[in-house]
Amino acid sequence: MSDDAALTTALRRGTIEYCVLALLDKRELYGVELVQQLSTGLGMTTSEGTMYPLLSRLRRNGRIATTWREAPAGPPRRYYTLTPDGEAALTHFRTEWVVFRSGVDRILGTEL
Amino acid sequence: MSDDAALTTALRRGTIEYCVLALLDKRELYGVELVQQLSTGLGMTTSEGTMYPLLSRLRRNGRIATTWREAPAGPPRRYYTLTPDGEAALTHFRTEWVVFRSGVDRILGTEL
DNA sequence: TGCCTATACCTTGCGACGCAAGGTACCTTG
């Protein structure tokens, strides 16, 4: 694994989860679609080996709900949506993130 | 452990390391001092159980150097300074961080 | 001298989680 990949992997810890919630806040998505959107959403490239365990955790914690739907072609897809708990968690995280981001910016001198 | 603490713990992953380098870029510091500065530096509260293994890693990777100095009172202190490799790593991380931060901001809708 | 406290450094064991790799099931196409 390249150093760059390892570096951003460490950064992703703790944020991927909420990026998923934020994407689901716009519209329902299924697993593979989430991986794709995060990859092209910039800087959050990830894999199915990360996504599916993550989605299981979020479901177990009651932050997302899921329904199977037929696909136009290929196997059925499991679509995810935010629960009220998920919305609350996302809202809370946004403020935590802003505080954290500001702290890091101040220490690194990357503010503005 | 409270949920808030767990949340920010996850966020710290991958950034504490470079916050330490950034502090050492200003002036040499010893272990306990680093823990204190990060705590009052906001949002990066951590403990010695995190700091000392981290400092060992950084030393092993050649990013920091160390010298023992007598203290005005109490046991001797191990002061740390940045190596050229450490400076390079810090510079590189600053740009990685800005990219990552922007990506998260865009996804969460917390930009500006 | 002997004890107590403060300071500073370090180690051990645990838990969480992102990831690579591998596996299963469904559907379409030739």
Next chain:
DNA sequence: CAAGGTACCTTGCGTCGCAAGGTATAGGCA
């Protein structure tokens, strides 16, 4: 009905922040 594509899921590993506990040095004070 075989082959390939899509989508879901699991296993095992490595990393790292942390709580808790341990060791050593120095100064204060009886």
